[in-house]
Amino acid sequence: MALFLFLFLATTLGISQGSDQDTVTHKIHLLRPQSGAAGNHVPGLSCLSWRLGVETNNVVGWITVPEECEEYVGHYMLGHQYRKDSRVVANQALLYAQSLSLARDCKDVWVFDIDETALSNLPYYAQHGFGVEQYNPTLFNKWVMEGKAPALPETLNLYKKLLSLGTKVVFLTGRPEYQRSVTANNLRKAGYQTWEKLILKGSSYSGKSAVVYKSSERKKLAMSGYKIIGNMGDQWSDLLGTDVGNRTFKMPDPMYYIS
Amino acid sequence: MALFLFLFLATTLGISQGSDQDTVTHKIHLLRPQSGAAGNHVPGLSCLSWRLGVETNNVVGWITVPEECEEYVGHYMLGHQYRKDSRVVANQALLYAQSLSLARDCKDVWVFDIDETALSNLPYYAQHGFGVEQYNPTLFNKWVMEGKAPALPETLNLYKKLLSLGTKVVFLTGRPEYQRSVTANNLRKAGYQTWEKLILKGSSYSGKSAVVYKSSERKKLAMSGYKIIGNMGDQWSDLLGTDVGNRTFKMPDPMYYIS
Numbered sequence: 001m002a003l004f005l006f007l008f009l010a011t012t013l014g015i016s017q018g019s020d021q022d023t024v025t026h027k028i029h030l031l032r033p034q035s036g037a038a039g040n041h042v043p044g045l046s047c048l049s050w051r052l053g054v055e056t057n058n059v060v061g062w063i064t065v066p067e068e069c070e071e072y073v074g075h076y077m078l079g080h081q082y083r084k085d086s087r088v089v090a091n092q093a094l095l096y097a098q099s100l101s102l103a104r105d106c107k108d109v110w111v112f113d114i115d116e117t118a119l120s121n122l123p124y125y126a127q128h129g130f131g132v133e134q135y136n137p138t139l140f141n142k143w144v145m146e147g148k149a150p151a152l153p154e155t156l157n158l159y160k161k162l163l164s165l166g167t168k169v170v171f172l173t174g175r176p177e178y179q180r181s182v183t184a185n186n187l188r189k190a191g192y193q194t195w196e197k198l199i200l201k202g203s204s205y206s207g208k209s210a211v212v213y214k215s216s217e218r219k220k221l222a223m224s225g226y227k228i229i230g231n232m233g234d235q236w237s238d239l240l241g242t243d244v245g246n247r248t249f250k251m252p253d254p255m256y257y258i259s
Numbered sequence: 260m261a262l263f264l265f266l267f268l269a270t271t272l273g274i275s276q277g278s279d280q281d282t283v284t285h286k287i288h289l290l291r292p293q294s295g296a297a298g299n300h301v302p303g304l305s306c307l308s309w310r311l312g313v314e315t316n317n318v319v320g321w322i323t324v325p326e327e328c329e330e331y332v333g334h335y336m337l338g339h340q341y342r343k344d345s346r347v348v349a350n351q352a353l354l355y356a357q358s359l360s361l362a363r364d365c366k367d368v369w370v371f372d373i374d375e376t377a378l379s380n381l382p383y384y385a386q387h388g389f390g391v392e393q394y395n396p397t398l399f400n401k402w403v404m405e406g407k408a409p410a411l412p413e414t415l416n417l418y419k420k421l422l423s424l425g426t427k428v429v430f431l432t433g434r435p436e437y438q439r440s441v442t443a444n445n446l447r448k449a450g451y452q453t454w455e456k457l458i459l460k461g462s463s464y465s466g467k468s469a470v471v472y473k474s475s476e477r478k479k480l481a482m483s484g485y486k487i488i489g490n491m492g493d494q495w496s497d498l499l500g501t502d503v504g505n506r507t508f509k510m511p512d513p514m515y516y517i518s
Contacts, residue, residue: 049347052344057507
């Protein structure tokens with residue numbers, strides 16, 4: 001079972017088969033992917049409708065995934081639909097990027113969020129009810145400090161193609177400054193070899209919302225002469241506010257909400 | 260069969276059983292609702308992922324529904340999922356409206372788009388491939404001029420509750436001025452009995468995008484002292500731009516795209 005889940009997640013998330021990854025496999029929630037589960041009827045609340053509401057920013061300010069949707073969200077995240085949904089977004093982003101004539105002054109940047117955009121914390125959330133459990137900063141930060149988050153393969157693929165088009169990449173994350181080193185190492189290990197800037201949330205933004213923090217940092221980028229041609233995140237707070245970029249792309253994430 | 264489809268659509272869309280509605284039934288596309296079809300696997304393109312991409316504004320500027328998704332979109336629109344998705348949006352909107360303390364100066368307004376938001380053109384689109392066929396203004400305007408579009412029941416329900424909360428309603432539609440009378444009559448017939456303003460697209464906006472036209476008209480509302488507390492539409496062009504309102508709500512529509 002553990003081997004099956006490891007192989008599945010290895011395939012799904014492109015986890016490299018280094019021996020240090022084995023520790024991940026033993027922690028995986030025993031929810032097995034069931035093809036076609038995403039979209040099934042759930043009595044009462046339609047979890048598919050709830051998920052659509054989340055993705056479209058109609059359902060906002062929620063704290064945890066509705067209990068009756070744990071299995072639905074788990075199957076969605078571990079199954080094919082999450083990956084297909086991510087692929088459509090990444091493909092649209094690539095088509096858009098390819099349609100642009102870059103300024104060739106090396107100031108065109110693409111902003112990526114990190115968690116659930118560049119890197120996946122699915123190995124963590126699979127152990128914590130896929131968002132049904134309330135966010136536990138102690139446990140989550142412990143997971144982050146392990147530096148073992150795999151890449152979201154669709155984003156990594158897009159990242160590589162953007163680089164080949166001459167676009168520079170900026171990572172803009174809500175992770176705190178003290179996680180800079182582990183985050184940089186994790187990004188490299190996951191395949192993100194280079195970037196123009198890696199922006200983490202400094203203590204001056206303590207208590208500020210993600211929208212305020214990220215808008216402010218994007219404004220600094222613009223003031224420095226960068227042109228944000230694209231901006232991709234799994235939270236609407238990555239994509240709303242000011243200086244959002246020429247076009248924004250919403251990656252799926254039905255597990256948590258950040259305002 | 261025709262009777263079955265009539266009864267189904269009558270139930271689904273709340274078509275009143277007046278005899279003048281019988282003409283609608285004979286025109287319905289022979290695609291019968293199949294429970295659970297929405298979300299099924301489609302080889303190659305995932306139509307569910309495509310639909311999510313549309314709803315999240317990741318897939319933009321498309322002209323027609325991909326051919327391989329005609330059946331998927333048809334089943335979605337005629338089946339339960341479209342209605343459930345709409346219900347989640349309307350419920351969130353109502354919860355939000357109920358949470359507000361209205362200014363009680365009668366200047367709080369809620370902006371509704373009309374087509375696929377207040378009224379449903381499903382009887383028309385069911386005959387035209389659910390968005391697979393390219394938009395035909397002659398045929399579509401002929402349908403509009405019949406004034407027989409049923410209400411989208413979730414929106415009508417929200418509308419009634421907003422009125423009872425003391426909110427005034429503004430309809431802001433891309434329909435042209437010459438359709439004012441038929442549109443007003445259609446709205447009343449469908450159950451929308453009253454409104455503060457019914458704004459149609461005047462000739463001065465000819466050639467202007469929906470975002471420009473609707474932003475400009477919303478600005479006029481704001482300049483007149485109205486406060487847009489909510490704004491609901493099926494197109495992102497209803498909800499983006501300026502003066503969008505305190506909160507926006509995206510109704511589902513995988514059948515067409517308006518920029």
